[in-house]
Amino acid sequence: MAQYIIRRILIAIPVILGVTILNFFIINLAPGNPVDMYVNPSATPQQIAMEKHALGLDQPIIIQYFHWLGQLIQGNLGFSYSTREPVTSLITSHIGPTMLLMGISLIIGYLIAIPLGIISARKQNSWVDYLTTGFSFFGVSVPHFFLGLGVIYLFATKVLLFPTGGMNTLGGSGSFSDLFVHLILPVAVLSTGIAGNMIRYVRSSMLDVLGKDYLRTAKAKGLRQFIITNKHALRNALIPIITVIGIDIPMLIGGAIVTEQVFQWPGLGLLTIQSISSRDYSTLMGINLIAAIAVLLANLLTDIFYAVADPRIRYE
Amino acid sequence: MEVKNLKKYYPIKKGIISKTVGYVKAVDDVSFSIYPGETVGLVGESGCGKSTTGRSLVRLEDPTSGQVIFEGKDLASISKKEMRELRTDLQIIFQDPYSSLNPRKRIGDLLAEPLLAHKLASKAEAAEKVNHILETVGLSKHYKNRYPHEFSGGQRQRIGIARALMLHPKLIICDEPVSALDVSIQAQVLNLLKDLQKEFNLTYIFIAHGLGAVKYISDRITVMYLGKIMEMAKTKEIFEHPMHPYTEILLNAYPVPNPHMRDREQIVVEGDVPSPAHPPKGCVFHTRCPFAKDICREKVPELNGTDHLIACHFPLSQ
Amino acid sequence: MGELLKVDKIKTEFKTDKGMVTSVDEVSFDLKEGETICLVGESGCGKSVTSLSIMHLLDKNGSVTHGSILLNGKELVNMSEAEMRKVRGNEISMIFQEPMTSLNPVLTIGDQLTEGIRLHMGYSKKEARDYAVEMLKKVGIPRAEGIVDDYPHRLSGGMRQRVMIAMALSCKPKLLIADEPTTALDVTIQAQILKLMKGLRSESKTAIILITHDLGVVAEMADKVAVMYAGQVVEETDVFTLFDNPKHPYTLGLMKSIPHITNPDDMRLESIPGSVPSVYNMPKGCRFYDRCPFAMKRCLEEKPELRPIEDKKSHSIRCFLYEKEEREFEEKKQDEKEVLS
Numbered sequence: 001m002a003q004y005i006i007r008r009i010l011i012a013i014p015v016i017l018g019v020t021i022l023n024f025f026i027i028n029l030a031p032g033n034p035v036d037m038y039v040n041p042s043a044t045p046q047q048i049a050m051e052k053h054a055l056g057l058d059q060p061i062i063i064q065y066f067h068w069l070g071q072l073i074q075g076n077l078g079f080s081y082s083t084r085e086p087v088t089s090l091i092t093s094h095i096g097p098t099m100l101l102m103g104i105s106l107i108i109g110y111l112i113a114i115p116l117g118i119i120s121a122r123k124q125n126s127w128v129d130y131l132t133t134g135f136s137f138f139g140v141s142v143p144h145f146f147l148g149l150g151v152i153y154l155f156a157t158k159v160l161l162f163p164t165g166g167m168n169t170l171g172g173s174g175s176f177s178d179l180f181v182h183l184i185l186p187v188a189v190l191s192t193g194i195a196g197n198m199i200r201y202v203r204s205s206m207l208d209v210l211g212k213d214y215l216r217t218a219k220a221k222g223l224r225q226f227i228i229t230n231k232h233a234l235r236n237a238l239i240p241i242i243t244v245i246g247i248d249i250p251m252l253i254g255g256a257i258v259t260e261q262v263f264q265w266p267g268l269g270l271l272t273i274q275s276i277s278s279r280d281y282s283t284l285m286g287i288n289l290i291a292a293i294a295v296l297l298a299n300l301l302t303d304i305f306y307a308v309a310d311p312r313i314r315y316e
Numbered sequence: 317m318e319v320k321n322l323k324k325y326y327p328i329k330k331g332i333i334s335k336t337v338g339y340v341k342a343v344d345d346v347s348f349s350i351y352p353g354e355t356v357g358l359v360g361e362s363g364c365g366k367s368t369t370g371r372s373l374v375r376l377e378d379p380t381s382g383q384v385i386f387e388g389k390d391l392a393s394i395s396k397k398e399m400r401e402l403r404t405d406l407q408i409i410f411q412d413p414y415s416s417l418n419p420r421k422r423i424g425d426l427l428a429e430p431l432l433a434h435k436l437a438s439k440a441e442a443a444e445k446v447n448h449i450l451e452t453v454g455l456s457k458h459y460k461n462r463y464p465h466e467f468s469g470g471q472r473q474r475i476g477i478a479r480a481l482m483l484h485p486k487l488i489i490c491d492e493p494v495s496a497l498d499v500s501i502q503a504q505v506l507n508l509l510k511d512l513q514k515e516f517n518l519t520y521i522f523i524a525h526g527l528g529a530v531k532y533i534s535d536r537i538t539v540m541y542l543g544k545i546m547e548m549a550k551t552k553e554i555f556e557h558p559m560h561p562y563t564e565i566l567l568n569a570y571p572v573p574n575p576h577m578r579d580r581e582q583i584v585v586e587g588d589v590p591s592p593a594h595p596p597k598g599c600v601f602h603t604r605c606p607f608a609k610d611i612c613r614e615k616v617p618e619l620n621g622t623d624h625l626i627a628c629h630f631p632l633s634q
Numbered sequence: 635m636g637e638l639l640k641v642d643k644i645k646t647e648f649k650t651d652k653g654m655v656t657s658v659d660e661v662s663f664d665l666k667e668g669e670t671i672c673l674v675g676e677s678g679c680g681k682s683v684t685s686l687s688i689m690h691l692l693d694k695n696g697s698v699t700h701g702s703i704l705l706n707g708k709e710l711v712n713m714s715e716a717e718m719r720k721v722r723g724n725e726i727s728m729i730f731q732e733p734m735t736s737l738n739p740v741l742t743i744g745d746q747l748t749e750g751i752r753l754h755m756g757y758s759k760k761e762a763r764d765y766a767v768e769m770l771k772k773v774g775i776p777r778a779e780g781i782v783d784d785y786p787h788r789l790s791g792g793m794r795q796r797v798m799i800a801m802a803l804s805c806k807p808k809l810l811i812a813d814e815p816t817t818a819l820d821v822t823i824q825a826q827i828l829k830l831m832k833g834l835r836s837e838s839k840t841a842i843i844l845i846t847h848d849l850g851v852v853a854e855m856a857d858k859v860a861v862m863y864a865g866q867v868v869e870e871t872d873v874f875t876l877f878d879n880p881k882h883p884y885t886l887g888l889m890k891s892i893p894h895i896t897n898p899d900d901m902r903l904e905s906i907p908g909s910v911p912s913v914y915n916m917p918k919g920c921r922f923y924d925r926c927p928f929a930m931k932r933c934l935e936e937k938p939e940l941r942p943i944e945d946k947k948s949h950s951i952r953c954f955l956y957e958k959e960e961r962e963f964e965e966k967k968q969d970e971k972e973v974l975s
């Protein structure tokens with residue numbers, strides 16, 4: 001197993017290198033120039049050229065890439081073109097809020113989805129099933145921005161229950177309860193989507209497993225339905241779901257761009273949007289790189305989880 | 317038809333770059349001959365390579381090495397085009413009458429298809445032929461406008477047989493043609509196969525799990541174990557004077573439908589069939605053979621004999 | 635020996651898209667302690683449904699609508715799920731046809747074995763595990779101590795079926811239902827399993843309902859046999875009578891149509907023409923009517939009952955031929971034999 005993991009990590013290195021190349025060139029090929037965005041509109045061409053020179057943007061693109069890569073290896077992602085802050089510190093300051101928001105949303109989403117999916121499969125074609133599938137359909141199909149704006153309108157402007165956005169009240173104490181109140185609406189929106197998606201998979205996987213011979217064996221032993229469902233069936237049903245979780249995990253890092261934007265949540269998603277609109281390429285590249293690493297890590301974790309959950313794979 | 321040193325190995329692939337780490341020796345050095353008009357039965361436990369042998373004989377599987385000589389041509393090495401021409405002489409009937417017929421085609425079209433594909437008949441002639449063949453296998457010619465799902469298992473197997481007969485083949489490989497059928501239907505199909513053989517002078521290779529059916533239909537029987545032939549002889553010989561310990565044990569393992577014989581002496585062989593990816597050294601049967609001696613663990617026994625072939629260092633004496 | 639199980643005229647129905655379907659109709663048989671009954675019949679005749687009806691393991695859309703099933707005098711048909719759980723695995727246990735899929739792939743063998751032991755016998759974890767190892771040894775599994783911690787996929791089909799048997803017998807049930815336990819196995823492995831079952835049977839005095847469609851297995855294992863056709867028992871008697879003197883035309887046909895290695899060389903198989911009627915379209919009268927060589931007008935309209943033949947109480951048969959016309963039929967058979975010879 002350890003050998004397998006090491007091999008997977010070694011394979012990941014060229015993949016990441018490939019990602020940096022694509023990332024760098026595509027962004028640099030995009031029209032527009034970061035310098036145009038933040039120099040004074042009345043600046044003379046000489047001033048612009050000087051700025052470019054200062055940022056190293058006048059060099060050939062290959063040189064720029066290797067320069068960037070060299071810095072990267074030293075753990076330096078460069079400086080933001082727009083705020084001049086180091087990209088690393090920008091990312092570290094935004095990653096916390098994203099992980100907090102996404103982590104809570106994922107956990108709540110799964111806590112809702114797994115039991116509902118099981119019940120829905122156990123009681124197929126009952127009203128519980130219809131209600132659950134209805135909710136799942138809602139969660140999957142209603143766009144997050146719409147749901148987000150909807151709850152803001154209802155619970156933050158009509159009924160002043162929650163703040164409209166942000167992570168803390170400006171100038172507030174930064175207390176835990178303040179953070180909690182700010183979390184509720186975005187978490188509700190995100191976990192609805194996550195749960196809606198997950199319910200579908202849990203339900204169909206569970207339905208598949210419930211028809212299996214070994215469950216009849218378990219029942220023939222005289223076990224209670226609760227044990228049959230939650231020990232014998234669930235463990236098998238969760239195996240295909242690991243893939244779905246593996247796809248969800250990178251969101252922990254990448255954030256939910258739309259939802260963060262709607263709620264002005266100071267996470268990586270918001271940072272992404274801001275750096276796109278200000279053509280802050282160095283920040284954007286940093287974020288993309290982090291996201292790519294997150295996807296690779298999630299894939300590795302998925303494989304490990306598979307082996308843990310399914311002895312047939314473990315012994316391969 | 318003559319089969320010489322036929323081998324079929326399936327590579328076992330592993331890892332991301334699909335490195336071949338070993339081979340499943342599905343068929344390992346099999347030689348035998350089949351004479352026109354006879355039925356050769358192929359028996360053995362699951363996974364011993366019966367189907368693979370059958371499929372290799374008609375090039376549904378490309379053999380790893382060896383020769384299959386049919387009317388002077390080596391089927392194992394001729395081109396695809398030549399093989400297509402020979403297809404009319406060589407047909408195969410599959411085990412599963414449910415999945416081997418295209419569900420979206422009418423029976424009539426299904427049966428006429430090979431004739432038209434080989435340009436052996438005009439549409440009208442083909443239709444005439446279909447009527448005739450359907451009646452030969454005991455189905456009404458009015459069935460030809462129906463779809464496969466409208467038939468019972470036994471009827472579908474008859475359609476499978478009809479399809480194989482359409483091109484007037486010389487040799488038919490029957491791969492477990494009755495295993496999926498109800499017991500009361502099996503006899504219908506076995507009798508049909510027997511009658512057709514007489515009528516058209518067909519040669520059969522009959523693959524089956526059940527020794528009863530094989531005995532009923534075969535002139536000679538080949539006993540296989542782990543990709544190798546253990547014993548081959550006339551049906552009567554095999555049943556009355558089995559010489560290979562494996563044959564003896566196999567025959568003995570079949571429950572006898574006579575309750576008065578239930579307390580008979582029975583040798584029950586211990587253990588399971590080893591994996592064909594790691595067959596034992598020497599005689600492949602030595603791990604389960606009650607008579608195994610040192611030489612059996614080292615030296616592979618040759619298939620010897622003229623009429624009664626056997627691969628064993630210590631054949632059972634009579 | 636006392637009567638253990640009495641199945642009396644049960645009828646099992648399934649709700650399907652095409653309406654109610656009767657899979658098992660008026661099935662009756664009884665079983666004494668330590669006795670083995672074989673249910674034989676072709677695919678779809680209701681053997682599995684009969685056994686699942688006894689265990690209350692039918693799919694949700696199916697239920698026993700008539701008749702009674704008495705286990706030691708206790709009625710099982712209307713028993714609650716909670717009571718039934720105490721019966722399953724404890725008084726009656728079951729082995730299934732497919733050893734490859736009947737064990738849970740993600741739980742260890744030991745885990746699956748001890749579950750029932752701890753539930754019904756109240757053993758501690760440690761005791762249950764030791765007992766599980768002992769059971770595994772009893773069913774002839776080599777390296778039992780290692781195997782308990784292993785997962786099912788590492789075992790061959792024959793070994794898994796042994797595990798199933800160990801599991802089924804661990805709580806010393808009075809009745810074991812084995813639904814085609816050897817159909818999916820090779821003959822050499824089948825011989826091993828049958829031998830094992832015979833040994834355990836004589837040791838434990840467990841009664842067995844053995845479902846099979848192989849008359850060889852019947853001859854090998856049964857004390858009594860119930861032959862089923864299209865959801866009904868058509869003949870029930872002891873195994874010797876069944877093979878020496880079968881009466882029902884279906885049983886006769888079945889015996890003659892099965893190729894066996896002990897058959898004489900030149901014997902031609904007699905096949906039963908036609909095929910089993912569909913559950914959606916059951917004949918009104920006798921269900922074997924359109925395939926029966928001795929069918930009479932009466933068989934088309936009236937339903938024959940399962941009745942003992944006059945003199946012998948232990949031989950029951952569902953056929954009009956044996957009511958008044960019995961002698962006539964025997965004569966006919968005699969004639970036929972003469973014609974043949």
Ligand SMILES: Nc1ncnc2c1ncn2[C@@H]1O[C@H](COP(=O)(O)OP(=O)(O)OP(=O)(O)O)[C@@H](O)[C@H]1O
Pocket residue numbers: 326340341342360361362363364365366367368369525592
């Ligand atoms: N396409 C394939 N790839 C890899 N291995 C294969 C393939 N086909 C067959 N095998 C292996 O070759 C061996 C022989 O298979 P084959 O199907 O010929 O057995 P058989 O005697 O027909 O068995 P059965 O009685 O179950 O039909 C088996 O171990 C099987 O797992």
Ligand SMILES: Nc1ncnc2c1ncn2[C@@H]1O[C@H](COP(=O)(O)OP(=O)(O)OP(=O)(O)O)[C@@H](O)[C@H]1O
Pocket residue numbers: 648649650655657675676677678679680681682683684693695696847913
């Ligand atoms: N859940 C179900 N819904 C509807 N019909 C069913 C259901 N289960 C079984 N049946 C029907 O009941 C009949 C009897 O089935 P059963 O499984 O008892 O046959 P069997 O005798 O065990 O056959 P086999 O030898 O193939 O196992 C079949 O016609 C089947 O279609």
Ligand SMILES: [Mg+2]
Pocket residue numbers: 366367368
């Ligand atoms: Mg095969």
Ligand SMILES: [Mg+2]
Pocket residue numbers: 681682683813
């Ligand atoms: Mg069944």
